[in-house]
Amino acid sequence: MKNCKQLVFVLLVLLSFTMVFTACKHDSDTDTSNPQPQAKTTITGIDPASAPVGSTITVSGTNFSTDPASNTITIGGVQATIVSATSTSLVVVVPAGAASGPVSVSAGGQTAQSPATFTVSIPALKPVKEISGTLYANLTWKKDTIYLLRGLVYIPADYTLTIQPGTIIKGAGADRDPNGKNQSGTLIVERRGKLIAQGTATQPIVFTSAKAAGQRGYGDWGGIVLIGKAALNRPGETLLAGGVRGTVETYNEFDDNAGTLQYVRIEFAGTSQPTIANDRLNGLTLYGVGYGTTIDHVQVSYSSGDAFSWFGGTVNAKNLVAYRSFDDNWSSDWGYSGKVQFGVALRDPAVGSPAGSNGFESQNFDPGENTGAPLTRQNGLPQTAPIFANISDFAFSSTPTTGLYQSGLFLRRNTATSIYNSVIYGYPEGVRLDGTATGTLANITSNALDLKGIVLANVLTPVVGGGVITNAQATTYFTTTAQSNQVIQTSDLASLLLNGSTFNLSAPNFLPQSGSPLLTGAVSGGKLADSFFTAVTYRGAFGTDNWLSGWTSFTPQTTDYDR
Structure with a gap:
């Protein structure tokens, strides 16, 4: 019995040692006094x-x-x-x-x-191929070559020019016209001709000045001219501007297709006509171009004329940029009746036309012509009646001054333009409605001319009239509650919560800050019910998506395009 008790005692002692050893081992395993070394970058x-x-x-x-x-x-x-x-x-x-x-x-x-x-590394200089005259062939221009336009270059009927993404095309000045007519390099697509210029967000197609970086300027070359077979409201024998051959003629092919412009930049264009005073081309000039044509993601910079100029036609467009224009940003005339959505303009307040540059300028006829009742598309003489939506147009960030600038919206001569959900900022005048009782005034009354969801900010005079339209009539129309327009007083500009880089001329950012009232309040329905328009809740060109990324440039003066 005694031996049994001794055995039990020995076993208990051994068990105690085992438990102590196990506990010590566990403590050693979890000891954090020596942490593992941090992973190294x-x-x-x-x-x-x-x-x-x-x-x-x-x-x-x-x-x-x-x-x-x-x-x-x-x-x-x-x-x-x-x-x-x-x-x-x-x-x-x-x-x-x-x-x-x-x-x-x-x-x-x-x-x-x-x-x-x-x-x-420094890439090798690309070879340069000079282009002139009429291109009687279906051609493809490739990004490994720079193409130099000398004089007026035409794509005639039934021929197509295709341009690869990333290709650089330069326009030479008037002194390099091979025909000795002092015509700057210009690319012109004639009726039934086609231009297929499909760049990408990472490889835009660039049309620019032939001058070296640092020496480029307004109107170094002509620009791009597309001529289609959709209707416009001028006599068929009316000459085209800028010395371009031919006349407007008369057609009614509203679905005319002049090709495609996507992810394209047009820089330093808008040369003057050497033999006709005050006659110049624009960055992108469109004569009677139909809605079969595709135009989106196009930037026009440093144009000495208008940035975008529509003369009749029905072509639609989205995602347009007008940068540092000399004259107007968005010009519509001669019966243009297409649709445009998402466009932004940024001006250099120190550069403009002594005649008064505008954001929008829209008219239906020249002075003294057909000032009566609107004409209809059915008889081949359409009324100027485009629809613009979600446009942001920025001029002065500080107090606007007169002299070079006039109106954010200059609507006159029987135009029936409609503009929705847009922001006009920094012009001496916000809106000028000008015309006759049977023209512009009648269009306002009938809502053929419709302005809704517009924000005017930093303007000296919000609304003025012209012709028979009084200031009071224009103001009453614009500020009627049903139009959902706003005038932001100078003391309240900060409430818009614009991006701090909105007016940065070399690196702008137009996305409103979080909480900006511009991100809500858009009108809808009516003419905006057309399937072309993307339904958005914001006013101006931007919500939270910066569609400028990758393909635009705000420093083209210093860009090396030779490699």
Whole structure:
């Protein structure tokens, strides 16, 4: 019995030692006094090791953030845009201004530098092909060549010019006209001809000045002219502007198709006609172009005439940019009756026409012509009656001055233009309604001319009349509750919550701040019920989507287009 008790005692002691040992082992396993080392951010490779500005490279390494915005990368000391990110790979764009040097990545509170130097390469100069005369062939222009327009260049009936994404086309000045007529380089698509210029958001097609960077200016070349077979309201023998051959003729093919312009920039255009005073082309000039034509994502910069000018026709357009125009931004005349949605204009307040530049200028006839009742499309003489929606037009950020500028909306001579959900900012006059009792005034009364959901801001005089329309009549019409228009007083401008970079001439950002009243309040129905229009709740050209990204440029004066 005694031996049994001793055995039990020994077993209890052994069990106690086992429990103590196990507990000690557990404590050792969970000891945090010696933490594991933190993962280290490193750069292990760059592919390729040499590339030009604007191209993408892949930076390999460790401990990157998978959220692109949580990484910061610099190339030669200049911050780069990150396209995509994983924990071991960053795809980035070589930024403008970058110099050869090390690549640096900051992520998770750590910074790593590449052991090797990245080289910013300089691409070879592209070959230049000179283009002149009438192009009697179906042609394709490619991005590996620069095309130089000399004199008036025509795409005639039944021929098509196709332009690849990323292609650069330059317009030469009047001194390089091969025919000795002092005509600047201009691309003209005649009736039944087609221009297929389909760029992309990453590879826009650019029409620009032939002058070197830093020397470019307003009206260095002619611009683009499209001529279609939709109706307009001028006699058939009316000459085309800017020395372009032929007359307007008379057609009624409202679905006419002159081709496609998508992701296209037109810079420094609008040359004057050498033999006719005050006769000039515009950035994009459209004569009788039909709705079979596709126009979207087009930027016109530094035009010495109007940015966009519609002479009759029915063509529709979306996502347009008018940048630093000399004359008007949006000009409609000669019976234009198409539809336009989403357009933004930014002006240089120091540059404009002594005759008075406008945001919109719309008229139906020239002085003394057909000033009576509106004509109809059925007899081939349509009334100017376009519909614009979601336009933002910015002139002065400070108090506007007269001299070079007149009106945000200048509507006259029997026009029946309708404008909806738009923002007009910084003009001496907000709206000028001008005309006769049977013309513009009658159109207001019948709602053929319709202005709704418009915000006027930073204007010296909100609404004025002209002709038989008095200031009181114009003001009563515009401010009637049913029109849902607003006039923002100078003291309340901050309430619009515009983006702080709205008026930055070299790097604008037009997206309103969160909570901006412009993000709501849009009118709907009526003419906006047309299937062409995208239904949105905001007023102006932008909600939360910046459709300018990638394809636009606000520094074309300094861009190297030769490589």
